[in-house]
């Protein structure tokens with residue numbers, strides 16, 4: 001039902017942009033912090049249809065603020081950009097700790113780090129950032145002889161962690177401090193800073209920021225940070241079963257044609273990355289490639305705002321290119337020069353982990369042949385408002401191999417994680 005102009009104006013709402021936004025496709029508006037936008041419709045919770053100086057397009061709803069127009073500073077007490085209440089609330093329950101402790105690949109990798117460095121850990125001072133139930137700190141006390149381990153945990157789990165330390169007779173070696181690593185005070189600097197901070201797609205949750213701040217404040221010069229380095233790995237892949245389940249399903253359910261729902265399915269199921277995807281090695285269409293590498297000694301908090309990477313894949317076998325799958329690897333250098341490095345690889349050729357892998361589905365699958373190339377860039381854009389979130393923007397070009405050079409097409413897509 002078409003509304004008349006003035007009615008339409010009446011149903012519009014004015015919002016203020018919380019921060020700058022650069023549209024990544026022609027149907028998205030770009031705007032600056034403080035711009036006043038007229039929201040005409042809210043077709044989904046993520047993207048609204050809005051107008052700015054006569055131009056209409058999609059805007060990310062999370063950037064829209066209805067604070068009293070003109071109020072410059074968003075009141076963080078209303079909406080904490082770090083969502084710490086919810087975040088640390090979740091970690092105050094056992095569910096996530098049970099999941100992480102049950103992840104053998106993850107937990108045994110950290111145990112191996114302590115075990116293989118046990119001699120060098122003698123008389124060392126250690127900080128375990130975000131210790132959770134304290135498993136890494138307990139490994140240090142159980143397998144080595146550090147002079148002190150400061151186990152820092154912001155959630156209410158910390159009081160139980162203290163009990164676990166005492167229960168196992170390590171209260172002389174492990175000191176549990178409840179609080180955010182950014183705010184607590186240690187009595188001294190440490191020789192080793194260890195943390196298990198990696199989120200989905202390596203960076204989600206952005207706990208890594210806390211690790212960098214603690215490194216700069218509490219790790220002595222020449223100290224060791226574990227993990228020492230991290231890499232985000234991508235591969236172009238098939239995702240037949242996921243595509244069949246979410247998209248092909250609408251072709252002929254019960255002998256009926258439901259294909260008009262496919263645009264909705266694409267919007268609802270393929271707009272965000274799919275966490276906890278398990279990719280089989282045979283789904284990989286090319287050799288994986290590290291698109292982003294982080295050196296934990298030199299990485300700066302500012303670098304986290306926008307990280308860029310490039311990729312170039314040579315398709316090794318013909319198939320359907322449904323999207324990209326991502327995972328990460330972290331390395332723990334030895335405390336002694338020349339000692340063995342321990343690696344935790346969360347990819348399809350290593351043991352399963354609770355992170356599994358992350359699947360980025362293209363809007364439309366593309367058939368590719370062996371010899372084709374898929375090259376492009378990835379940009380991880382940290383969300384300026386919701387500080388634990390980011391957007392992953394992919395640009396790719398598919399070039400036919402020499403015998404079918406005309407099969408060349410380009411694409412781009414932005415995936416919010418999550419806001």
Ligand SMILES: N=C(N)NC/C=C/[C@H]1O[C@@H](n2cnc3c(N)ncnc32)[C@H](O)[C@@H]1O
Pocket residue numbers: 087088091129130131132133152153154155157179180181182196197198199200205207210
């Ligand atoms: N690996 C992932 N994704 N999460 C694993 C681990 C997260 C644990 O670290 C704690 N944590 C996170 N950030 C901080 C901080 N800044 N200060 C103190 N404790 C913190 C959380 O409460 C969890 O117990």
